[in-house]
Amino acid sequence: MAKINKSKAQAKPSPKKKSLVSEGEAAAEIKRLSAEIRRHDALYYQNDAPEISDADYDALRQQLETLERKFPEFAHSESPTQNVGAAPVSAFGKVRHDVPMLSLSNAFADDDVADFTARIRRFLNLTDTTALDVVAEPKIDGLSISIRYENGQLTQAATRGDGAEGENVTANIKTIKAIPHALKGQDVPVVIDVRGEIYLSHADFAALNTAQEKSGGKIFANPRNAAAGSLRQLDSSITAQRPLKFFAYAWGAASKLPADSQSGVVDAFKRWGLPVNPLTRVCQSADELLDYYRDIDARRASLGYDIDGVVYKVNRLDYQERLGFVSRAPRWAIAHKFAAERATTILRDIEIQVGRTGALTPVAKLEPVTVGGVVVSNATLHNEDEIARKDIRIGDTVVVQRAGDVIPQVVEVVLDKRPKTTKPFKYPETCPACGSHAVRDADEKTGVADVVRRCTGGLICPAQAKERLKHFVSRNALDIEGLGGEKIEFLFDDDRIKTPADIFTLKARDAQHAAPLHTLKGFGKTSVEKLFSAIDARRTVSLDRFLFALGIRHIGETTAKDLAKAYGTFEALQSAVMAAVGGGKGSEPYQEIDNIEGIGETVVDALIGFFGEAHNAEQIGALLKEITVAPYVRTAASKSPVSSKTVVFTGSLTRLTRNEAKAQAERLGAKVAGSVSKKTDYVVAGADAGSKLDAARALGVTVLTEDEWLDLISQS
Numbered sequence: 237m238a239k240i241n242k243s244k245a246q247a248k249p250s251p252k253k254k255s256l257v258s259e260g261e262a263a264a265e266i267k268r269l270s271a272e273i274r275r276h277d278a279l280y281y282q283n284d285a286p287e288i289s290d291a292d293y294d295a296l297r298q299q300l301e302t303l304e305r306k307f308p309e310f311a312h313s314e315s316p317t318q319n320v321g322a323a324p325v326s327a328f329g330k331v332r333h334d335v336p337m338l339s340l341s342n343a344f345a346d347d348d349v350a351d352f353t354a355r356i357r358r359f360l361n362l363t364d365t366t367a368l369d370v371v372a373e374p375k376i377d378g379l380s381i382s383i384r385y386e387n388g389q390l391t392q393a394a395t396r397g398d399g400a401e402g403e404n405v406t407a408n409i410k411t412i413k414a415i416p417h418a419l420k421g422q423d424v425p426v427v428i429d430v431r432g433e434i435y436l437s438h439a440d441f442a443a444l445n446t447a448q449e450k451s452g453g454k455i456f457a458n459p460r461n462a463a464a465g466s467l468r469q470l471d472s473s474i475t476a477q478r479p480l481k482f483f484a485y486a487w488g489a490a491s492k493l494p495a496d497s498q499s500g501v502v503d504a505f506k507r508w509g510l511p512v513n514p515l516t517r518v519c520q521s522a523d524e525l526l527d528y529y530r531d532i533d534a535r536r537a538s539l540g541y542d543i544d545g546v547v548y549k550v551n552r553l554d555y556q557e558r559l560g561f562v563s564r565a566p567r568w569a570i571a572h573k574f575a576a577e578r579a580t581t582i583l584r585d586i587e588i589q590v591g592r593t594g595a596l597t598p599v600a601k602l603e604p605v606t607v608g609g610v611v612v613s614n615a616t617l618h619n620e621d622e623i624a625r626k627d628i629r630i631g632d633t634v635v636v637q638r639a640g641d642v643i644p645q646v647v648e649v650v651l652d653k654r655p656k657t658t659k660p661f662k663y664p665e666t667c668p669a670c671g672s673h674a675v676r677d678a679d680e681k682t683g684v685a686d687v688v689r690r691c692t693g694g695l696i697c698p699a700q701a702k703e704r705l706k707h708f709v710s711r712n713a714l715d716i717e718g719l720g721g722e723k724i725e726f727l728f729d730d731d732r733i734k735t736p737a738d739i740f741t742l743k744a745r746d747a748q749h750a751a752p753l754h755t756l757k758g759f760g761k762t763s764v765e766k767l768f769s770a771i772d773a774r775r776t777v778s779l780d781r782f783l784f785a786l787g788i789r790h791i792g793e794t795t796a797k798d799l800a801k802a803y804g805t806f807e808a809l810q811s812a813v814m815a816a817v818g819g820g821k822g823s824e825p826y827q828e829i830d831n832i833e834g835i836g837e838t839v840v841d842a843l844i845g846f847f848g849e850a851h852n853a854e855q856i857g858a859l860l861k862e863i864t865v866a867p868y869v870r871t872a873a874s875k876s877p878v879s880s881k882t883v884v885f886t887g888s889l890t891r892l893t894r895n896e897a898k899a900q901a902e903r904l905g906a907k908v909a910g911s912v913s914k915k916t917d918y919v920v921a922g923a924d925a926g927s928k929l930d931a932a933r934a935l936g937v938t939v940l941t942e943d944e945w946l947d948l949i950s951q952s
């Protein structure tokens with residue numbers, strides 16, 4: 237987000253606005269960049285809540301390195317560039333995970349746990365008397381790793397990374413004594429990716445910090461940070477000196493599994509010589525899970541290593557298979573987090589950030605305070621109403637809370653400590669970046685004002701434009717390496733990049749420019765060449781990434797994928813949306829988009845709003861002259877006979893629950909719709925099917941029984 241501090245915005249011109257000329261400016265810029273990198277290090281390594289992408293972070297470091305090379309007199313031994321513990325992500329080779337490394341959904345309250353087991357029972361259509369065994373185990377606060385064994389030999393190890401691709405840390409993992417180089421036993425599969433957590437015990441963490449202090453090395457804020465820093469050493473002899481430990485608790489690709497249950501596979505891990513957590517239990521009910529949770533919470537301080545909750549996993553693997561995944565987390569597992577840790581500190585300022593959709597977000601700037609072992613200096617204040625409701629004022633003493641990897645938040649004000657001079661915070665009614673009115677739209681249906689105040693500046697607001705560009709190049713969008721937030725800010729302010737298309741014409745224009753980029757301080761010749769080739773490398777982009785990159789409201793990665801899957805090409809999507817512009821909710825083109833699984837009216841309205849805006853159409857036109865949007869490529873599901881078919885389920889099914897049928901169909905690449913239209917390929921009718929079946933017959937749509945449907949998909 238563009239950070240604009242209301243009170244200081246005028247007083248402090250951005251140091252990036254012009255190229256650096258004097259040594260004084262260079263010194264100040266080195267100081268500023270060092271502080272900024274250190275702040276991001278803390279956010280990433282300690283808070284686990286990075287504010288910028290890895291690419292942006294790398295760009296910051298690159299800028300600092302360049303400056304330090306040019307002005308060695310200002311480079312100092314404390315500089316983040318001297319710190320190998322936070323080696324840039326690009327220093328290791330990349331490894332693509334055959335099976336993605338996913339995250340877990342969270343449960344916080346007891347009810348969430350009861351909901352979890354109830355949801356699973358519903359999904360699997362289990363009767364109340366059918367057993368549902370769930371494995372409970374501590375949630376280790378370390379870093380996850382995937383270790384490949386081929387014919388029992390350790391051949392490769394990779395960090396989680398973004399879940400799809402991690403860093404190759406084989407050499408470092410091989411130095412960890414707790415991890416066997418060879419598995420023992422008769423039932424070791426030909427290939428298996430063993431997954432688990434690398435961590436450091438409290439005692440080893442304390443000893444490491446003492447040794448670091450003596451040798452003048454980096455002091456780590458907490459064991460996880462120390463474990464991460466130790467694993468990311470470029471020199472594995474350093475990793476070898478750190479007593480890292482490991483618990484195996486999951487797996488990725490496997491040629492064959494040694495058991496048909498979660499606990500059975502973990503037992504096999506143990507037999508093969510892998511360390512597994514001895515506190516793992518099989519429970520039979522939600523109540524038993526809660527007892528386990530309370531027991532572990534009570535023993536938390538004496539375990540000797542950090543945990544941040546417990547994890548529950550459905551034990552039967554056939555159930556796990558049927559339950560599958562939603563977005564990036566399995567339906568068959570959940571993390572039950574321990575209560576948040578709190579601390580009090582002083583609220584120094586309230587900064588208003590402007591996001592790419594114009595949303596103004598208040599951020600608390602705090603007197604740094606340690607919350608559960610981590611230093612916190614920023615916290616979210618949520619929105620205007622929350623500030624008013626809690627009457628949060630600058631100068632107040634506030635309670636800050638941090639739970640696991642969630643962004644820290646300001647919970648309440650300690651009124652006893654309120655200085656007499658404080659005044660209620662007045663939320664800005666104009667955008668701090670462009671001065672346009674900032675308004676709270678009323679909900680069309682309810683008339684209730686939206687909690688978010690938005691800048692109405694739209695295309696004229698520089699903060700929004702910059703944020704849209706940053707989003708466009710970010711890791712999950714176009715992923716242009718070396719074009720991070722700071723570079724975008726600079727190139728925007730310097731009138732070199734104003735729109736996405738400008739990114740791709742930058743090189744051609746640079747050749748004609750009076751001051752080509754490489755002549756500017758902070759941009760070496762090689763770094764400019766690297767940037768241009770990173771841009772060129774993204775002249776072809778997949779449809780889902782492109783849709784996500786456009787930054788249309790309500791279109792996140794999942795929705796972008798749903799749309800890409802449904803339309804296949806950008807042209808098809810664009811013309812479908814254009815056909816719906818001005819047609820109203822009842823029109824056929826509108827309904828057609830609305831019928832896509834995962835897409836609702838909010839998204840349809842956002843698409844229409846975006847594509848219907850002439851300036852956007854113009855920008856997209858310019859962009860498409862520069863880049864190619866590759867049609868959506870289906871994965872394994874493409875060979876399935878129901879791939880890209882539209883299916884409607886109706887009536888009651890007997891062999892599958894409705895949710896299960898839907899999830900299975902989607903896994904095979906089908907679109908599941910809620911209503912029957914001419915576009916429907918199959919209607920699967922269970923007992924007592926009503927109007928949808930009638931509609932199918934009237935429209936001549938193929939009607940299948942549940943068994944016929946199962947036969948059809950079994951061909952895939």
Ligand code: IVH
Nearest residue numbers: 338339340373374375376380485486547566
């Ligand atoms: S199971 C498909 N079990 O939690 C789910 N994860 O929020 C695979 N974690 O990235 C994860 N202890 O790093 C699992 N006993 C445990 C865990 C555990 C810690 C971490 C893991 C994962 C994160 C998910």
